[in-house]
Amino acid sequence: MAGPDEDQLAMSPLPPGSRIGILGGGQLGRMLALAAAPLGYRCHIFGPEAAPPAGQVADAVTIADYLDEAALSGFAESVDVVTLEFENVPAAALEFLAQRVPVRPGAKALATAQDRLVEKDFANSVGAATAPYATVDSLAELQDAMKKIGPRAVLKTRRLGYDGKGQVMLDPDSDLSQAWAAMAGAPSILEGFIAFDGEVSVIAARGLDGTVSAYPPIANRHRNHILDISEVPAALNPVQSKRAIAIATDLITALEYVGIMAVEMFVTGDEMLVNEMAPRVHNSGHWSIEGAETSQFEQHIRAICGLPLGAMSLRGRVEMRNLIGDDVEQVPALLAEPGAHLHLYGKAEVRPGRKMGHVTYVRPDPGAEGSTP
Ligand code: AMP
Numbered sequence: 001m002a003g004p005d006e007d008q009l010a011m012s013p014l015p016p017g018s019r020i021g022i023l024g025g026g027q028l029g030r031m032l033a034l035a036a037a038p039l040g041y042r043c044h045i046f047g048p049e050a051a052p053p054a055g056q057v058a059d060a061v062t063i064a065d066y067l068d069e070a071a072l073s074g075f076a077e078s079v080d081v082v083t084l085e086f087e088n089v090p091a092a093a094l095e096f097l098a099q100r101v102p103v104r105p106g107a108k109a110l111a112t113a114q115d116r117l118v119e120k121d122f123a124n125s126v127g128a129a130t131a132p133y134a135t136v137d138s139l140a141e142l143q144d145a146m147k148k149i150g151p152r153a154v155l156k157t158r159r160l161g162y163d164g165k166g167q168v169m170l171d172p173d174s175d176l177s178q179a180w181a182a183m184a185g186a187p188s189i190l191e192g193f194i195a196f197d198g199e200v201s202v203i204a205a206r207g208l209d210g211t212v213s214a215y216p217p218i219a220n221r222h223r224n225h226i227l228d229i230s231e232v233p234a235a236l237n238p239v240q241s242k243r244a245i246a247i248a249t250d251l252i253t254a255l256e257y258v259g260i261m262a263v264e265m266f267v268t269g270d271e272m273l274v275n276e277m278a279p280r281v282h283n284s285g286h287w288s289i290e291g292a293e294t295s296q297f298e299q300h301i302r303a304i305c306g307l308p309l310g311a312m313s314l315r316g317r318v319e320m321r322n323l324i325g326d327d328v329e330q331v332p333a334l335l336a337e338p339g340a341h342l343h344l345y346g347k348a349e350v351r352p353g354r355k356m357g358h359v360t361y362v363r364p365d366p367g368a369e370g371s372t373p
Contacts (some may be wrong), residue, residue, distance in 0.1 A: 011208055011209065011306060012306060013305055013306040013307050014041070014080050014081060014305040014306060016039070016040025016041065017040060017041075017042070018041055018042075018080040018081070018305065019041070019042050019043070019044055019059070019060075019078060019079040019080050020032075020036055020041050020042070020043045020044070020079060020080070020081055020082075020083065020301065020304070020305070021043075021044045021046060021075055021076070021078070021079035021081065021082040021083070021097075021101070022043055022044070022045050022046065022054065022058075022082075022083055022084065022085055023046050023047065023066070023082065023083070023084035023085070023086060023089045023093070024045075024046075024047050024052075024054075024084055024085040024086030024089070025045045025046075025047040025049060025052020025053060025054040025055055025061070025085075026052065026053055026054065026085060026086065026345075027053055027054075027345035027347075027355060027357075028054075028085035028086075028280060028281050029043075029045055029047075029052070029053075029054030029058075029085040029086075030053045030054040030056070030057055030345060030346065031281070031286070031289070031297045031343070032054075032083070032085060032281065032297050032300060032301060033045070033054055033057045033058045034057055034297065035295060035298040035300075036301045037057075038298075039298070039301055039302070039305070039307070041301065041305065042058075042059035042060075043057075043058045043059055043060075044058065044059060044060040044061070044062065044075065044078055044079050045058045045060070045061045045062070046061075046062045046064065046066075046071070046072075046075045047062075047063065047064075047066075047086070048063065048064065048065050048066065049063070051348070053345045053346045053347055054085070056346045057346075060078065062074070062075050066089050066090050066093040067090055067092060067093055069096060072093060072096050072097060073096075073100070075097075076096075076097050076100035076101045077100070079101060080101065080102075081101065081102050081103075081104060081304050081305065082097050082101050082102070082103045082104070083103070083104055083105070083259060083300070083304050084105075084110075084279075084280060085280055085281065086280070087110060087113050087114060087278060087279050087280055088114060088159075088160055089110070091107065091110070091111060091114075094107050094110060095107065104208075104258040104259055104303070104304040105255070105257045105258050105259045105261070105279050106256070106257075106258070108255060108256070109255045109257050109261070109279045110279055112255065112277070112279075113276075113277045113278065113279040114159055115158050115159055116133075116156055116157075116158045116159075116189045116276075117133075117135055117158050117187075117189050119276070119277055120133050120274075122251075122254075122255075123251065123274040123277075125254075126250045126251060126254045127250065128247045128250060128251060128272075128274045129271060129272070129273050129274070130191075130273055130274050130275075131191040131192045131193075131194050131266070131273055131275070132148075132149050132191070132192040133149070133189050133190060133191045133192070134148060134149055134189070134190050135158075135187070135188075135189055136155065136180075136183075136187075136188040136189060136190050137187055137188070138180075139176065139177055142155065142176050142179065142180050142188075142190060143176055145190040146170065146176060149190055149191070149192045150170065150171075150172065150192075151171060151172045152169075152170065152171050152172075152192070152193035153169075153170045153190050153191060153192055153193050154167055154168070154169055154170065154190070154191045154192075154193055155167065155168045155170055155179050155180075155182075155183065155188055155189075155190050155191075156188060156189055156190075156191065157183055157186040157187070157188050157189075158186070158187045158188060158189050159186070159187070166183070166186070168182050168183075169193070170190075170193075194266045194268060194273060195268075196266035196267055196268050196273075197267045197268060197269070198219060198234070198266075198267045199219070199220045199221075199222070199264065199265070199266060199267070199275075200217045200218060200219055200220065200234045200236065200244060200264075200265050200267055200272075201217070201218045201220055201230075201262050201263060201264045201265065201282065201284040201285075202214055202215070202217050202218070202244050202245055202248035202262070202263050202265070203215050203218065203248075203260060203261070203262045203263075203282055203284065203285040203288075203296055204245075204248040204249060204251075204252045204260070204261055204262075204263070205252075205259065205260050205261075205296075205299045205300070205302075205303055205309055205312070206252045206253065206257045206258055206259070206261070206303065207258070207302070207303050207306075207307075207308065207309045208258055208303065208304075208306040209306075210253075211308075211309055212249050212252055212253060213299075213309050213311075213312045214245050214248055214249065214312060215232065215285065215288065215292060215296075215312045215314070216232060216233040216234070216241065216245075216314065217232075217233065217234040217236055217240075217241055217244045217245065218230050218231070218232045218233075218234055218284045218285070218287075219231045219232070219234035219235065220264075220284050223324070224353065226322070226324060226353060226355070227283045227284060227322055228321070228322055228324075229319065229320065229321050229322075230283075230284045230285075230286070230287055230319070230320045231317075231318070231319050231320075232287060232291065232314065232317070232318050233314065233317070236267065237270070239270050240267060240270055240272065243270065243271075243272050244265055244272045247263060247265065247272055247274060248261070248263045251263055251274075251277060257279070258303050258304055259279075259280075259300045259303045259304050260280065260281050260282070260285070260296050260299055260300040260303070261277060261278065261279055261280075262277070262278040262280070262281075262282030262284060262285065263276075263277050263278075264276040264277075264278070264284075280300075281296045281297055281300050282296070283322070283355070283358075284320075286320050286343070286358050286360065287318040287319065287320035287360045287362075288312075288318075289341070289343070289360065290315070290318075290341045290360050290362050291314060291315055291316065291318030291320075291360060291362045292311075292313065292314055292315060292318075293310060293311035293312065293313050293315065294309070294310025294311055294312060298310060299312070314365070315362055316362045316363050316364050316365045317362075317363045317364075317365050318360065318361065318362050318363070319360070319361045319363075320358055320360045320361075321358060321359050321360075322355055322357075322358050323344075323355075323356045323357040323358055323359065324353060324354065324355055324356065325350060325351060325352040325353060325354055325356065326350055326352075327356065328344070328350060328356040328357060331344070331357075334359050339361055339362065339363075340359050340360075340361060341359060341360040341361070341362075342357065342359050343357050343358050343359070343360075344356065344357035345357050
């Protein structure tokens with residue numbers, strides 16, 4: 001057990017010049033590394049993919065499998081703290097690293113967010129409502145669950161689904177054996193279909209000292225199951241808004257989380273149903289680079305390095321649009337618009353559905369004091 005001195009040492013901020021290890025090398029890692037630099041930190045990217053976008057702006061890159069112990073060991077020795085931009089890092093890799101260097105957020109948060117069943121059980125255990133759900137491991141269980149949860153429902157794999165992948169929408173006319181076959185035997189979950197009024201996310205931060213802060217709820221719209229537009233603040237009434245923030249606060253606190261966590265929710269009247277938790281910086285928070293006092297990327301770096309959290313207030317009404325696939329061809333035209341803040345992710349190949357960049361607009365809030373209409 002750590003004595004008081006060790007506890008204190010673990011809580012003290014990492015000095016400038018320290019190295020942050022980031023598991024995953026995509027755009028989230030890239031924006032984390034860009035935010036770490038002005039705070040005086042260097043980043044080391046670790047992941048299996050060649051030419052990671054984050055590697056272009058990092059101090060060091062290791063391209064290796066997440067289960068390559070020799071590579072993990074060298075990585076752990078070269079950094080002072082490890083974080084991640086990709087939640088499906090194998091648990092064994094995190095355990096290996098956690099024995100050598102602080103890993104923030106920790107294994108509990110990761111294990112919870114990696115499995116939709118564990119995630120929903122956890123949300124309910126802290127009093128956060130979800131869609132009704134049942135575990136499905138066979139066609140017979142699916143048929144049974146449809147009777148209880150249907151007539152409209154969504155069948156999802158428990159693990160590794162994102163952006164609508166590993167999901168089948170079901171209605172009374174659906175062929176259940178075909179739907180079950182699409183899961184390819186993967187442990188799954190059936191969720192009741194929610195005819196929601198809208199989708200929002202709350203992005204919250206928890207510091208090493210337990211301080212919690214959050215941005216106002218963000219309204220999200222999807223195109224082909226991929227986030228298209230985020231707007232903040234979401235047009236919620238004060239009851240809805242307060243509830244959404246309270247849910248995120250309860251979840252992040254119960255997980256003893258360190259860093260940024262996103263909670264996606266369905267809005268149904270005054271009720272907020274938790275859909276998913278992301279134990280990392282999130283696409284629906286990219287607007288915060290220009291639109292908030294402290295960006296989600298800086299806030300995450302502050303938290304994992306033991307620094308005080310920054311203010312999460314807005315700088316206006318903010319909108320973020322993702323540039324997906326050949327949307328990037330619009331870049332010159334987008335840049336001709338005053339107030340368009342462009343972020344490209346440095347991906348060489350344009351593919352349909354691939355997130356290539358985003359653009360943010362910050363507009364004066366007509367309700368705010370001193371703002372111009
Ligand atoms: P997910 O991968 O769970 O984030 O789901 C992707 C998208 O599918 C969500 O953002 C919703 O638009 C839709 N969706 C997922 N689950 C449900 C549900 N239970 N009821 C209605 N729509 C859903």
